[in-house]
Each structure stands twice: as structure tokens, then as C-alpha cells.
Amino acid sequence: MRHVTVLTLCDAVSVREGLLHVLGGGITRLERESFPAPLLCNIATMVEVENVADEGHIDIVLRLLKAEAGGESLLSEISFGADYGPNDVLSLDAPAAIPLAVEAANLGLPGPGRYHVAALLDGKEAARISFWAGLSPETPQA
Template sequence: MFCDFAQVREGLLFVSSGGVTRSLRDELPAPIGVFLAMVIELDRFEAQQQHTLLVRVIDEDGKELAEVNGTFEFGSPEMLLIDEQPSIPITLDIRNVAVERYGPVLANIYVDGQILHGVNLHVMQSPNS
């Protein structure tokens, strides 16, 4: 989800003003002005492996505005209760990603090369401008 602010502390995801769907900008180009927060859920087998994360932020024409990649792993699944699902909270500070035009922006989230989810944001002209 897009949000005003997000952080992970002691394995917990903290989100402020989550569910942002619009980014109002007086003029362009301008920074997009949001964080991206997510929780990746794994099964017990996947929790024992290292995974790749790729996030591509694109505009409506498919132009790449930003790409963030890295790796993550859960750690020891022995810490889990029998019916507990392993999950990894992740935040990305993409506030300074530049947008050059008004319209939809999509953040595609890939884990191990497979698309996991897409999150939409509409960059719109501020009504005050």
C-alpha cells in the first residue's frame, strides 16, 4: 500500500495514513511523495530460503520511474507456532521518485521473478494550483 510514512520496528509494520490513492502536485516534474509498505507472506518451506524482491514503479505508458531490488529471508521457522504463517514487513521510501506527468502510476512487486501484486496511485494536479 502507498502511505504517508512507514517503518519496520522489531518485526512490526507501522503505517501512517495508509491506503493513499492520490498524489496531488502543484506542478510537474515533482517528487511522488509517498512510501510503499507491504507484508510478504511465506509458507514454512519458503521461510527457509533467501528470496529476491523487485519493485518497479512505472507510469501509464510503462516508462520506468524507479526500480528497487534486494534480497530477504525470514530466518528460522522453528520460532513460529504450528499454525503461524511466516511474514516479512517491508517499507520503501520512494518519496523522491520524480513524476513528469499527471496520471496513473503503478508499483509492481515481484518476489523471485514472479509478480506478487500491483499497487495503483493517481498523480493529480492540486485543486489549489
């Protein structure tokens, strides 16, 4: 069994010695001076895998989506894979936690509104978070 245990926008994220280090996690509101604008956030993700007696591979896709009337549009997609095995756990009875630090600061936001980040494991959506992007209150309206 595989599932996403962490999916969050954050100011900074890194992985060291199997640990996920998150700074300023849980971002749900972004203010920008104008649009289009860069995301200027990173994505922290943790995937838990049970039954790691054998080595395996998992395919992970993160999608940046913009909510629109009648649906949503795909803005960006980041695909990568991760290998795991018995060396990733202290006991074969324990699940393996696969931490992932995704640099997403340069992904583009076309305009203000509601956005989603969806995490897919092996082609199926496993988690989703939402955030809102808008103009900074100090920004003069044109």
C-alpha cells in the same frame, strides 16, 4: 509458497520487532503543484512465506510504472532481498511475515496521470496497486 499480503502507498512506514507500522496508508491520489514532482510517499509491503522450517532468501523488486496509451513505462526500480527462517515464526506450522518499509519519497513522477507500483517476488509479479497524480486544484494552469 510466497505472496504479498500488503502493498500500499503511505505517508510513513517503519518496521519494529517484526511489526509493520503504517501511517496514512492507502494513498490513491496525489496532488502536486507542478511536474515533474517527487512521489513524497513511502511504500509499505508485507510478504508472507509458508514452510519456513529451513532458512531461505527471497528477492523482491518494486517497480514504479507510468500508464501510457498502449502500455506503461518503467520509471524506477528498487531491488532488495530478505532472509527468513524458523526463528521468524512462533510455530513451524505458521507462515513467516516479512515486513518491509521502503523509503520512496524521492522517486520522480514525470507528469500527471495514472501510475502503478508492482511488486515482484523472485522475478514474477505478485501484486500491483494503482494511483493517480494530478495538479493541485489551487495551482494556476499555464
